[in-house]
Amino acid sequence: MTTLGPINGEHPIPQHAIRSARIVGDDGEASVVATVYCPLKERSATVRECESCRRFHALHFDAPSRTTSVVCHTERAISAMESADPLAGVSEHVNPAAPLAAIMSRDVICVRPEVTVDEIAALLIRHAISGMPVVDADGKPVGMVSRADVLRAAEERGDTEESERVSLHRDDVAPLDMEQGFHVYEPVKVTARDVMTPVVVQLHESASIRQAASLMAYEGVHRLPIVSDDGKVVGILSSLDVLRWFGRSCGYLIPPGRRRA
Template structure:
């Protein structure tokens, strides 16, 4: 039976944060995929799969952060949930071999390739982010779209929306009372597919922070989609996430409340 509430005791049971990938489609529809990283299987699993595991204990809802996590007897003494204590997780020595699953953004906003650029701009503003993965029907990344891509598209489009010429046949439409030389045009929508970076640099959720830092520096990117064994997006890592982790590991107080890009 699934229960909600804190788990207290002398030896607290590990909590594993539930990650959420929200995918927006071109038809205005929205879907959400919730997963959790299993430290024993070393892969992502659905919450339903966790509940059927003999090690499953409960679902824990943290009221201050409004986050839900899976509590299970995994045998690990550490938790991948953020603590309210800003000093929590600070070690004497920086450990670059730590898994990036502990510092990545777990609630990811994704879009399908057919989503118009105007809607992407609205999502970036609404969620206060600077970029997002573009995913296919299976939730696998096919590109990345950033705020710079949206601004560049708006600049190239100018004040008027690009249009394409449409050939009309008398049998298709009601006759129009227009003079010879006039034509009917339909606007051409610029979509994520048109402006995204199609080459996706990504990492598996079991990768380490040092691998992520090296890859981001080598490729010159500020964000990486994090994928599971089946290639689906389960998180996103930004350069700010890495810097925040490094600062905390060095003993500096950095609040966890700021929005991530």
């Protein structure tokens, strides 16, 4: 959450970044679901829903970061979140009770269970990430797939891929003119469903940073899918996001990370 400068001498107006969840299907096509976190309702909302709210002010596009935000009058809610008591012995600027929406990655890449491991590997390299949620047709997480899962699948597959026999009918056109006794085989595709971790550790977007840090440490995971009220993925939180937030809160100048753990 950031703020615009004062307007007509009034207090700065908070702006809330629009998040986008890109869900890649087995056909390679991606659908985008855009939402914004409302601190007053403590849940996600669509941009259209924000525009119909009496607190809505405008949409703001930041050219350097190429991000769009919803500008609205939510000073009371923001002040209430920032007034929480900090932990003893920690800088007064560190607020572990702040919501995850303030630090999570808002642009998250998701895949369907049917997406192949090869396509997942390409997505991990292309977007410089090391893991992503696997979601069902409703956009709800059913698992997590990581770089380690892809490497493990490649090692188990080895140099020779598994294959299955293909039965040809009379009306089918055979790819090759084969002699009797030969058969056509196709490689068995390994998908996200085959390699993912099916148990999903997740948190609601209104959960606090300290809750996320405690859960990640307890479960031994490096990333958490963040979900809205309806259970759909609206962001992802990595251990580096938490460390980056803590360092900045303590006054250190930390540039935006290009890669997430």
